[in-house]
Amino acid sequence: MTKIGLRDWILLITLVPTLFISLGLGGYFSFARYQDVQHYLEEQASNIAEPLAIASEEALLYNNKTLLQRLVNLSHRKNSPLVKSIAIFDRQHQLVVTSNYHKDFARLTTIAEHPWPDHSEILDDGKELIILVPVLPEQTDSDSPAAQSPALGLVLLELQKDKVLLAQQSSLLVSLLIILLGMMVGLALSLKLVGRLTTPMQQLISLTEKLAEGRYASKLEQPYFGELDQMRLGINQLATQLKELQDEMQHTIEQSTSDLTHTMEQLEMQNVALDMARRKAQEDNKLKSEFLAKMSHELRTPLNGVIGFTRQLLKTQLSHHQQDYLNTIQKSANSLLTLVNDVLDYAKLEEGRMPINPEPFSLRDLVNDSIELLAANAFEKQLELALLIDPDCPDDIIGDPLRINQVLMNIAGNAVKFTEHGSIVIRVSGSEYNDDKTLLHFSVQDTGIGIPQEQQEQLFYGFSQADGSIGRRYGGTGLGLFISQRLVEAMGGSIGFDSQPDQGSTFWFTVSCRRHPLPVSEVLPVQLLAGKTVLYIEPQQFSREATLSLLNSWGMQVSSCATPSQVQQALASQSHYDMAIIGRAVSLDQVNQIVELIRQLNQSCSYIYLLVNTLSPTLREALLQTGAQACLSKPAHQRKLAAALARPYQQLHELPGKLPAPPKSKLRVLTVDDNEANLKLINALLGELVESIDSATNGAEALQKASQFHYDVIFMDINMPVMDGITACQRIQQSSINEATPIIAVTAHALEGERERLMLLGFSEFLSKPLDEQMLHFALKECCAHAGLAPERDPEQLLQELPKSRHLDWELALRCAAGKVDLAKELLQILLGSLPATLTEMESLMRSKQVEPLIQLVHKLHGASCYTGVPHIKQLTELIETELKHGKTIEQLEPELFELQDRLQSLLAEAAGWVW
Secondary structure, three states: OOOOOHHHHHHHHHHHHHHHHHHHHHHHHHHHHHHHHHHHHHHHHHHHHHHHHHHHHHHHHOOOHHHHHHHHHHHHHHOOOOEEEEEEEEOOOOEEEEOOOOOOHHHHHHHHHOOOOOOOEEEEOOOEEEEEEEEOOOOOOOOOHHHHOOOOEEEEEEEEOHHHHHHHHHHHHHHHHHHHHHHHHHHHHHHHHHHHHHHHHHHHHHHHHHHHOOOOOOOOOOOOOOHHHHHHHHHHHHHHHHHHHHHHHHHHHHHHHHHHHHHHHHHHHHHHHHHHHHHHHHHHHHHHHHHHHHHHHHHHHHHHHHHHHHHHHHOOOOOHHHHHHHHHHHHHHHHHHHHHHHHHHHHHHHOOOOOOOOEEEEHHHHHHHHHHHHHHHHHHOOOEEEEEEOOOOOOEEEEOHHHHHHHHHHHHHHHHHOOOOOEEEEEEEEEEOOOOEEEEEEEEEEOOOOOOHHHOOOOOOOOOOOOHHHHHHHOOOOOHHHHHHHHHHHOOOOEEEEEEOOOEEEEEEEEEEEEOOOOOOOOOOHHHOOOOEEEEEOOOHHHHHHHHHHHHHOOOEEEEEOOHHHHHHHHHHOOOEEEEEEEEOOOHHHHHHHHHHHHHHHOOEEEEEEEEOOOOHHHHHHHHOOOOOEEEEOOOOHHHHHHHHHHHHHOOOOOHHHOOOOOOEEEEEEEEOOOHHHHHHHHHHHHOOEEEEEEEOOHHHHHHHHHHOOOOEEEEEOOOOOOOHHHHHHHHHHOOOOOOOOEEEEEOOOOOOHHHHHHHOOOOEEEEOOOOHHHHHHHHHHHOOOOOOOOOOOHHHHHHHOOOOOOOOHHHHHHHOOOOHHHHHHHHHHHHHHHHHHHHHHHHHHHHOOHHHHHHHHHHHHHHHOOOOOHHHHHHHHHHHHHHHOOOOOOOOHHHHHHHHHHHHHHHHHHOOOOO
């Protein structure tokens, strides 16, 4: 929108009204002048024509043309040049006389031919004025000639309007001149006013612009008229004040800048000092962590020896005092070992080296195994220990079972430690929050000493406990909860607690896991228990709820009793039960009561089982001799309880394991691995599933065989000499024989995102070492739909024949070897045979700081340890390989490498005394 300035406004306000007023007045006076001249002309025409008509009456009556001619000529001469022509017509409308013939005279004749008016009539065609006056006879008697005609004739007078038009134009011209003169006068006055206003305004505007630019010294000295001068004085005063404010502000800025410069210099010096202090603190923290790791490593090796030989001594014949002393030594050594492990974990957490290794596992087996380890300490204090797992909680989980067990054992162990009487209830539930993920929720509720409100905020800090006297009274370092918090957060969960002093505590934590699409654990024989009637006797509330929920989930019909009177009512209401389960807190003085109850139930129950809070083999053996089929510790391990309850019914039916093995699939399989033990194990596992197996020790050999023979599926290791597995896979898929053959990647070290990367590179499936027989079967079935099932194994029956070791987990070794003892021993012997050379080469590579060869060596050792049941060695090798691949130096990983060397040497020393 265009803005109109002050000058334009003044001109518009001055000239526009002047223009409209002048136009109005000029138009009015011109119109009035024209009307006056027109009226004058009409009067003149009437004054000429009407007397002439009266004078012509007698001449027309007697047809005296001479007289008529004299009249019209005389009238024309007296009124010339106003009159243009005068004509008289008789009553027959014929021209009698005229004063002037002209070229337009025919028009008058035409007008006379029309009917005549009764009185005078004026016609105006714009240029000429014509007046028609009828000549009427004077009224006489009826015999006179005038009485016979209303009009004797017609007088037509034609006047020229030139004078009227000239007068009109003159009036218009005068009006225009007057308007023009008024406009010029108004314009002159407006310009004079504009000049007096705009010049000061422009100067004032210019001054304000200078003030806006910061030129406060500018002023206007020339005075103005009226209010403009007041404005000038006000702006000059404003400029003076702004100049003073600018000077004051400039002074303030300079002072502030000086102060800020001084402060910045001080801050810079402080930052330099802080940076130096931070670097020193980081270096000190690194040295501290390395010192803690090395000290933990150095302490753990002799402690393991102390604990191991103490256990061996406890198996020998000892006196009462000697056994008491050794038990004290064992407890002290275990406490010290726990402390050393916590310190090592703390050092790893500070350096961010605590790995989370997700893998498939059975949640219920993990929790039950963990609680079994806590049972002994709970039994010593006569505490009720109960485990309640929500029946809707998923069991097949992908997560880090080692870390989940570590957190659960820490929290539950604290609950046992700080509870003197009452109960400890462990609850596990799960909630799904998308298609394949679930959130596991663990809680441990105790009736212990509780935590004061003012000390709860410090509970998850390292080396802190709620009360300083707790460490002296109960032991511990205060590191457990700090480490647990870090582990839970690393697994995508959270941890917290609710506690009241002297009323107990409830600690809880959540862990984010993925659902495994396939069953992970062996199927429980619960199909044999469905519909069986059970008399369940348990006085402890939480233990009763936990076992009752478990039995109901198996489809059993349970009658639950808490008191002897309820037992009598249950026996009275039902005469026979398939089995009875008795839960008791057992002591020596209660054995006779239990024996009496068993004898009473023998008449009404086919089988009797005991759930007791003791691990004493002597006491449990005594209870079994009273007639019970099995005696299990509380809380009952679901797998052991299911096996014990189903054992009598399995004896009545043909066991699945005794059925003939299903026929092998007619598949030809190629296995590729550079590790002899790994190759032997996968061939043994596949030997029960497929008919034909070919093997290769590197990618080049596999490529050669794949170029000669067609295979239904290929199992390919990744890290191999000569040609790695990825190159071999891509070369094989380019050949014409096996280009459509599924190739399954098998590797001992799976980094995050490794599976997706290998699938993109052409592999059909991914398996991680150690190989699980069931997972191998599912992978084979997915790639080859006609693959057969592997027969079930029962490795627990063979454990008694195997040597004991603190490094070796025979159950894990047998699972990895598909339940074959000979294969497990052979794989272990292969590992033991390679250890001396491995230790020598590792020592050489550590001294020469060769990272890549060390990664290959550790990777090969990791692959071998995946199948031999040495979980600690497997975890160490996996951790070292991961950290080396992520850029850690050999110096940074010296504590783990030293620990690995110690464990390998200790394993060799143990194996020297084994009887195979």
